[in-house]
Amino acid sequence: MAISSNHKFRWHIAVFLAPAVLVYTAVMIYPLFNTLRLSLFSEVDQQRVWVGLQNFRTLFGDALWSDQFWNALGNNTWFFIIHMLVQNPIGVALAAILSSPRLRFSAFYRSAIFIPTILSFVIVGFAWKLILSPIWGIAPGMLDAIGLKFLFQPWLGKAEYALTTLSLVSVWQYVGIPMMLIYAALLSIPDEILEAGECDGITGMAAFWKIKLPLILPSIGIISILTFVANFNAFDLIYAAQGALAGPDFSTDILGTFMYRTFFGFQLQLGDPHMGSAIASAMFGIILIGVCLYLFGIQRRLRNYQF
């Protein structure tokens, strides 16, 4: 039979695939499922024992845990909402301005506005902590200069403002990403479409709302899901600015910091890898739900225009 000689095993395919598949499976996929599995165990007398869903019952049922969990989830949701309401509209607006034809220095603006995005959370967290600090007085000094000093509060130190302030710091840092992606999407709109609109008298702002915005909706969808995933496993900024206790009074606690504290322990509480895994599994579930909603709910309704 000719088939067997044609379809002899092609070793080179295996050689090309092996390194990537091995590393990816061993360091990413296997630990992911192992973490889900570990959430079903607990430690009794230094022995790992199977407890089924007990950890989840504790996490959602025991007031000591569930209060913290819902607090973290609520804070995380607020963190996400601020990103969607502030970061993405600013990003779209900046991109729309940048993409206007014959704008001078646009490359400079683009590079400069993107700079915060390349800095680490540690730098950003501390830099803003210093600037907003009442001791240093840059923020109150500047508010004073425009006669608004009464507005100043130690924003990071007050439970009612800290989370919103940190969300806005994160927005400040990441505005560059939606800006760039939307900018790319706007550039890919062919001139003929805009010229056709112009012939029908649609120019300026009307052209943006009626022609460009509908065409960049798929990009806005992608940005939303990227923001969602990034926000629901955020950790660094809160940890750098407020520490593992996510103060004041846990008001900036999000799922990432909650998982870190549980898993690693802090001060008097001992670390508990199994409860940590349970929280990680909950985060996995949340991210999975978000991604599925996007893939099956939103992305399918958005038509991708191919030019």
Add this chain to the structure above:
Amino acid sequence: MNKARRNWGTTIAAHGVLIAYTIIALFPVFVILINSFKSRKAIFREPLALPDADSFSLIGYQTVLKQGDFFLYFQNSMIVTVVSLTLILLFGAMAAFALAEYRFKGNTLMGLYLALGIMIPIRIGTVAILEMMVSTGLVNTLTALILVYTAQGLPLAIFILSEFMKGVSDDLKNAGRIDGLSEYKIFFRLVLPLVRPAMATVAVFNMIPIWNDLWFPLILAPAEEVKTLTLGSQVFIGQFVTDWNAVLSALSMAILPVLILYVIFSRQLIRGITSGAVK
């Protein structure tokens, strides 16, 4: 005439908005950098003034260099970033070539499997990753970080590179086959040089998150001799929180390498994003 004036108005408004936002974006970085060169008194007296002959001081930098081992941290960050990027590019390009070039059973399934990691963050598996690193003795080594970052970078790298490799002409590869080149030589000699721009894009995308990561250094490699620059500056600043000169200098020293890398690679990065590589 009227139209020309209105155009002027919109242009000025556009520049106004962009300049305002550029100032917002750069202001904190600027404040940190200028104050790191000032004496303690000047930092508090006039935080927004540029350092002059009177207020100029390098005391913060002296403290940082004496107390923290920033050169070691920098070296660790460099090793982790460069080795991880090399592995991501090499392994990613090989797998992408296999997926783009050959038709075999399970090709689509393999592609989907490798793409899973684009959406699911690797941090979710931290508990089991730490357990694995402890049991293999890799905790507190740079190898642990390199493995994690390689695994994290591969999915997107394979996705982007295989899109590009589908565009490499078949005639070229078949000509190579007729000349008796092995599949390996076709990959390394013919295909890799052609996808160099895409490789650069992947490298730049991965470089920043790896360099800036705090989570995995904190959990997998917190020991002094393997600290990365991000973790090192975090710990240093935490200890010296009342020494403003030292904190500002440490922040500046953490900002500068990234800023220099950005100046070198920004064109590549922006071209990568705007060419739709992440769509």
